[in-house]
Amino acid sequence: MPTDVERWKSEVYGNEIREHLYRFAETGWGSIPDDERDEWFERFKWWGLYHQRNGQESYFMMRIGTPNGVLEPGQTKVIADVANKYATGPVENPEFGNAYVDWTTRQSIQLHWIKLEDIPDIFETLEANGLSTQQACGDSWRNIVGNPMAGKAPEFVDALPVIHELNDRFKGNDDHSNLPRKWKVSVTGSADGSGQGDINDLALEPAYKQINRKEVRGFNIRVGGGLARNEPRLARDIDVFVEPSEAADVAAGISALFREHGDRENRYNARIKFLVDEWGPEKLRRVLQEEFVDFELKSAGTDLRDEYTYNAGGEHGDLIGVHEQRDGKYYLGLNVLVGRMGADDTAELARLADTYGSGSVRVTQRQNVIIADVPESKLDALLAEDLLEHYSPNPHPFMRGSVACTGTEFCSLSIVETKNRQVRFARWLKENVALPDGVEEFHIHLSGCTASCAQPQIADISLRGMKTRKNGEAVEALDIGLGGGLGENPQFASWVGQRVPVDEVPGAVKNLLATFEDHRDGNETFREFIARHDEEELEAFIEPEETSYEDPFMHNTKLTWYPYAEDDSMDASPAPAHPDGTPIASDD
Amino acid sequence: MSVAVRILDDGAWLSVNDERQVSVSELWRLNAPEFCQCEQTDFLAEGFLSARSSGRTVTVETYGQCIACGSSGTVGHVPVGEIIHGEFYGYDREGDVLTPVA
Ligand code: HEM
Ligand code: SF4
Ligand SMILES: [Zn+2]
Numbered sequence: 001m002p003t004d005v006e007r008w009k010s011e012v013y014g015n016e017i018r019e020h021l022y023r024f025a026e027t028g029w030g031s032i033p034d035d036e037r038d039e040w041f042e043r044f045k046w047w048g049l050y051h052q053r054n055g056q057e058s059y060f061m062m063r064i065g066t067p068n069g070v071l072e073p074g075q076t077k078v079i080a081d082v083a084n085k086y087a088t089g090p091v092e093n094p095e096f097g098n099a100y101v102d103w104t105t106r107q108s109i110q111l112h113w114i115k116l117e118d119i120p121d122i123f124e125t126l127e128a129n130g131l132s133t134q135q136a137c138g139d140s141w142r143n144i145v146g147n148p149m150a151g152k153a154p155e156f157v158d159a160l161p162v163i164h165e166l167n168d169r170f171k172g173n174d175d176h177s178n179l180p181r182k183w184k185v186s187v188t189g190s191a192d193g194s195g196q197g198d199i200n201d202l203a204l205e206p207a208y209k210q211i212n213r214k215e216v217r218g219f220n221i222r223v224g225g226g227l228a229r230n231e232p233r234l235a236r237d238i239d240v241f242v243e244p245s246e247a248a249d250v251a252a253g254i255s256a257l258f259r260e261h262g263d264r265e266n267r268y269n270a271r272i273k274f275l276v277d278e279w280g281p282e283k284l285r286r287v288l289q290e291e292f293v294d295f296e297l298k299s300a301g302t303d304l305r306d307e308y309t310y311n312a313g314g315e316h317g318d319l320i321g322v323h324e325q326r327d328g329k330y331y332l333g334l335n336v337l338v339g340r341m342g343a344d345d346t347a348e349l350a351r352l353a354d355t356y357g358s359g360s361v362r363v364t365q366r367q368n369v370i371i372a373d374v375p376e377s378k379l380d381a382l383l384a385e386d387l388l389e390h391y392s393p394n395p396h397p398f399m400r401g402s403v404a405c406t407g408t409e410f411c412s413l414s415i416v417e418t419k420n421r422q423v424r425f426a427r428w429l430k431e432n433v434a435l436p437d438g439v440e441e442f443h444i445h446l447s448g449c450t451a452s453c454a455q456p457q458i459a460d461i462s463l464r465g466m467k468t469r470k471n472g473e474a475v476e477a478l479d480i481g482l483g484g485g486l487g488e489n490p491q492f493a494s495w496v497g498q499r500v501p502v503d504e505v506p507g508a509v510k511n512l513l514a515t516f517e518d519h520r521d522g523n524e525t526f527r528e529f530i531a532r533h534d535e536e537e538l539e540a541f542i543e544p545e546e547t548s549y550e551d552p553f554m555h556n557t558k559l560t561w562y563p564y565a566e567d568d569s570m571d572a573s574p575a576p577a578h579p580d581g582t583p584i585a586s587d588d
Numbered sequence: 589m590s591v592a593v594r595i596l597d598d599g600a601w602l603s604v605n606d607e608r609q610v611s612v613s614e615l616w617r618l619n620a621p622e623f624c625q626c627e628q629t630d631f632l633a634e635g636f637l638s639a640r641s642s643g644r645t646v647t648v649e650t651y652g653q654c655i656a657c658g659s660s661g662t663v664g665h666v667p668v669g670e671i672i673h674g675e676f677y678g679y680d681r682e683g684d685v686l687t688p689v690a
Contacts, residue, residue: 038596038606042596267598268599413599466653467615556613
């Protein structure tokens with residue numbers, strides 16, 4: 001039997017959802033029939049709108065997809081203005097105020113507290129400036145990711161034209177708008193692994209091949225990566241090479257294969273990673289060739305995976321700091337702690353990009369931002385700007401390495417509070433823990449649940465939401481994982497620490513780094529150190545400890561309507577609310 | 589009267605007649621000797637797989653973890669509330685001991 005979601009999708013899905021959104025926006029929340037809420041909220045995702053969690057009814061998260069994380073000149077200011085005008089909630093966040101922008105791990109943008117009534121105005125503003133929320137969530141082609149400096153930084157093969165071609169072809173394309181599940185694509189041209197293809201449904205990675213005695217540059221294809229649901233998978237090699245001009249046709253074939261053969265009966269088994277598990281890469285390739293492309297597929301070319309450095313350091317590393325572009329100009333990567341930036345700071349970022357660069361801003365998969373196209377003569381003046389004191393091009397490693405997902409602040413799936421906690425962790429670690437010599441990058445990723453939006457399994461220290469009891473009281477806790485990282489030999493973390501109360505996690509990190517320092521072999525990296533220990537030894541490295549760190553969100557923040565409200569109890573929620581924030585009475 | 593019970597947002601919550609009723613992240617005390625050795629399972633609900641209403645009782649098939657012993661997996665269908673005259677009444681899931689059914 002098809003699921004309810006599949007039934008709703010077969011009735012109305014894709015572009016046509018928009019007219020309904022506009023219809024509901026005219027009179028607001030109350031105009032959605034009581035017995036149709038579930039289906040409409042499911043459909044709204046396709047247009048980038050995700051209903052916030054319980055206690056926050058009538059408010060939406062809005063995701064804007066920026067292909068490859070590229071914001072064209074002028075667009076950053078538009079985002080700032082939209083955030084300022086529309087992304088304000090009934091209560092401030094104590095770290096970030098009201099009106100802020102989240103730069104995400106898939107190079108997109110998230111705004112919160114969006115009201116239904118404002119959606120047409122927001123869409124029109126965004127679209128007049130070349131921005132869109134189309135397919136930012138929902139079961140279709142999501143935002144395409146890659147190295148955000150594609151086209152500017154050194155690349156083995158040009159990825160950006162391919163990304164634009166895929167984006168133009170598969171956004172709003174009725175043949176591909178209703179897939180069994182989300183479809184995440186990465187296209188990378190640089191030889192450093194920075195596109196993180198390994199954890200996407202479809203990955204195009206740089207490769208070369210002799211064709212008619214000439215070396216041709218293009219992409220090898222991998223399928224079926226993903227981190228979610230405690231079932232992480234690396235994308236698997238299906239032995240196909242594409243020239244850049246063939247990429248879109250082969251991608252269309254794979255997307256159509258997923259459309260036809262993905263599991264629509266069980267959403268938990270629907271991602272293509274499970275189809276690859278079931279079929280194996282050989283069968284996937286055979287079916288693709290026989291049913292979904294009408295030319296002969298080439299076998300895989302020679303890849304450059306042994307040059308992958310990302311997450312293990314390397315020349316452009318995590319893209320933070322000043323780096324030279326291939327046109328002789330420079331780009332400047334700025335650290336945004338946990339990816340959240342106030343709307344006013346975002347406007348200032350736009351001004352700096354206009355003043356010193358071309359106006360273009362790029363979003364990285366580490367939740368950071370880049371100002372592109374700065375001539376050497378303007379670098380010093382840019383580096384002296386005040387904004388860079390807070391968003392540093394030379395951040396402390398604990399600031400630089402912090403990634404956190406949305407968590408209980410807004411997300412239905414979450415188990416624990418995340419972003420504000422990770423900010424506090426990073427500050428405490430910076431003040432209290434000395435990093436061993438030569439350690440300049442140290443990645444700590446915190447996800448509020450196993451969906452893994454913060455990509456914890458590929459960090460040096462992986463954290464994910466849990467609960468435990470401390471002195472009999474239920475408190476928020478984290479599992480701790482070690483051994484993860486992408487690069488030449490990608491590996492997911494093993495979860496070696498279970499249910500550590502959140503206030504003992506910074507102490508555990510401190511003790512772990514002390515163990516590393518004591519037992520380090522010469523100059524080996526943290527990752528190498530972890531790799532030469534077995535799971536039992538790693539378990540012994542996790543030594544939770546209370547320290548001077550204090551955690552204000554120990555209690556069950558999911559039971560609050562908003563974790564940072566003065567009266568945070570569910571009963572105090574103003575939601576569902578009118579656009580002015582006053583509660584909608586249930587008999588309204 | 590027909591009652592729509594379903595799980596939405598990738599297993600995040602139970603909907604009864606288009607209203608959110610139960611969310612993941614709750615802690616339940618379970619009588620579940622087949623799930624773990626603990627006298628009483630101290631269960632963190634991490635995700636819902638399916639829901640059904642049989643008679644008046646609503647159950648959700650739930651996966652999660654006993655936070656006392658670490659056993660994890662699917663615990664079966666856990667009764668979370670009842671439907672009376674078309675209205676959902678949730679059990680006191682913090683206080684009651686719930687017994688999962690197959
Ligand atoms: C309201 C906030 C969010 C919700 C409810 C949400 C929901 C989910 C769910 C249900 C999954 C796992 C299921 C699946 O694989 O389909 C997932 C995975 C993921 N999401 Fe989110 N998400 C949210 C925010 C974000 C943000 C801000 C990003 C960055 C753009 C993001 C990126 C990811 C990534 C990278 C994964 C895991 C990798 C994978 O399996 O593909 N999510 N999210
Ligand atoms: S990892 Fe879980 S808690 Fe965090 S945003 Fe994703 S779904 Fe929500
Ligand atoms: Zn137990």
